[in-house]
Amino acid sequence: MRGARLLRLLMIAAAATACMGLAGAAQALPAVSGTVEPAQTAEAVRISLVLALLALIPAMILCMTPFVRIVIALSMIRHAFGMPETPPSPVLVSLALFLTVFAMGPTFTTVNAEALQPFLDGRLTVQEAGERGAEPLKAFMLRQVNDENIKTVYEIARRPLPDSAAQVGLPELTTAFMLHELSTAFRIGFVILLPFLLIDLVVSGILLALGMMMVPPTSISLPIKVLMFVLIDGWSLILQGVVGGFR
Numbered sequence: 001m002r003g004a005r006l007l008r009l010l011m012i013a014a015a016a017t018a019c020m021g022l023a024g025a026a027q028a029l030p031a032v033s034g035t036v037e038p039a040q041t042a043e044a045v046r047i048s049l050v051l052a053l054l055a056l057i058p059a060m061i062l063c064m065t066p067f068v069r070i071v072i073a074l075s076m077i078r079h080a081f082g083m084p085e086t087p088p089s090p091v092l093v094s095l096a097l098f099l100t101v102f103a104m105g106p107t108f109t110t111v112n113a114e115a116l117q118p119f120l121d122g123r124l125t126v127q128e129a130g131e132r133g134a135e136p137l138k139a140f141m142l143r144q145v146n147d148e149n150i151k152t153v154y155e156i157a158r159r160p161l162p163d164s165a166a167q168v169g170l171p172e173l174t175t176a177f178m179l180h181e182l183s184t185a186f187r188i189g190f191v192i193l194l195p196f197l198l199i200d201l202v203v204s205g206i207l208l209a210l211g212m213m214m215v216p217p218t219s220i221s222l223p224i225k226v227l228m229f230v231l232i233d234g235w236s237l238i239l240q241g242v243v244g245g246f247r
Contacts, residue, residue: 063174064137066103066144066246069185071096073242076189077234080196081225082218099239103246110136134170141177142168144246149176188242196225 061067074092078084101108115133118124124132142165150168153176154161162168168176203221207213229235 061097061100063178064141065100066181066243067096067100068178069181069188070099070103070242072182072185073188073192073238076185076192077238080193081229082222099243103243104140107136107140138168138170138173141173145173145176145180149180152176152179184245192238195228199225199228 071092074096078086078092111133114136115124115129118132119129150172151161153172157172159172200217200221203224204217207215207217207220
């Protein structure tokens, strides 16, 4: 009984202390808020907006950069070899991120100079920084997409086509760009898969002619494909071809 009574007294004392602390904080709040300067408030708002925009970076990388094309092309190499786990996915994603930075370097530099730095310096509002930052990205995506992609997107949205490319909305342009990147990535994948498929067919035909039907063709074709890929420096050729299409 004494323990229960002591516990209740401690709980009551803790509650009273908490209430006194809240009351003191409430009394001190007007004095603190009154000392905040407008410049400090604006700086805090800008920092908060920048932190919020950082959460959108993964979506922007997927939707408005060549990351999708590059990572799909690199993944096709694994399937062409018949090794779905080699190279590991983190390696391919990291390589695709660095190649995306290389391909988007001029665009990122323009966005930083015309939108991000003026916004951080307080010379632009949020709306003005967003409009200026979207223009280089739109220019980059417009260089990649074709009229058929934009037409398809507007048909899906059931909206009339704009009179000029400058009037294409950012959501429609982003969707058209992703559609174009997927189509291009699969065309690149076909070019990558075709020579490896020919090696598999040749090895299978030779094994069948020799009567070695119990030998898995992949056990012989895999070293041949790896050797051929190394001899022609396949990684450099594919990376130069994928990234070179954006210059």
